[in-house]
Amino acid sequence: MDFIFKLCLIFVLLKVVPSKSIRNDTDTDSRMELMETSMEKMEQRILNLTNEVTKLSKRKKDEHVMFYVTLSSDITLNQRSIVKFNEIQYEEGANLNSGDGVFVSPVSGVFMFAWTIRTSSGKIIYTELMVDNVVKATQILQPGSSVPKIQTTQFVICRVNEGDHVWIETGKGFTSENFFDEYYSSKSSFMGILIHRF
Numbered sequence: 001m002d003f004i005f006k007l008c009l010i011f012v013l014l015k016v017v018p019s020k021s022i023r024n025d026t027d028t029d030s031r032m033e034l035m036e037t038s039m040e041k042m043e044q045r046i047l048n049l050t051n052e053v054t055k056l057s058k059r060k061k062d063e064h065v066m067f068y069v070t071l072s073s074d075i076t077l078n079q080r081s082i083v084k085f086n087e088i089q090y091e092e093g094a095n096l097n098s099g100d101g102v103f104v105s106p107v108s109g110v111f112m113f114a115w116t117i118r119t120s121s122g123k124i125i126y127t128e129l130m131v132d133n134v135v136k137a138t139q140i141l142q143p144g145s146s147v148p149k150i151q152t153t154q155f156v157i158c159r160v161n162e163g164d165h166v167w168i169e170t171g172k173g174f175t176s177e178n179f180f181d182e183y184y185s186s187k188s189s190f191m192g193i194l195i196h197r198f
Helices: 003-016 021-024 028-063
Strands: 066-070 075-077 087-092 103-104 109-120 125-131 134-141 150-161 165-170 178-180 187-197
Touching: 021 075, 109 134, 109 165, 109 178, 125 150, 125 178, 134 150
Parallel strands: none
Antiparallel strands: 066 087, 066 187, 075 178, 103 165, 109 150, 109 187, 125 134, 125 165
16 A cells, blocks of 8 residues: 555656646745645545555455365264354355354355265265255265265355355255264365356
């Protein structure tokens, strides 16, 4: 900001001081009035530039909204439970609360969401992507007893409005116990990326 101010000041001084009308004019009051007018114009230009820089920086921040979170340990959840992905691996311009597992969109736009669910043999997991209490997609994972561990990923592209809440929760059917198995670095995860802003 100091750089912009100095640049504008130099520009005004170069434009005002060498002016032929000022050099030829011996009236001090006229020169002072002209300087004051020039300073007011410069202040207005600096204010306009400051507002533009603020808008551009906010727009850049809003255009880069993404997050990637994982589960830190094995959990078993009942039906209609929010999956609280509690390890934030990456976040930029996003507003994801690792305490409750809910993402609040800072902008309106088209997002891509994906969630990976991992479980072990004989277990069932039924999950849904929710956007303000509306189911946008479901994922059901039901490995047989001969499969020791398995994971699947579901991708969804959908419109989200500014302030909408987005989360993964267990569904209301298929099983009353949803077992999320975390094995070394292979974890259940949830991610979202802004594709296009409105």
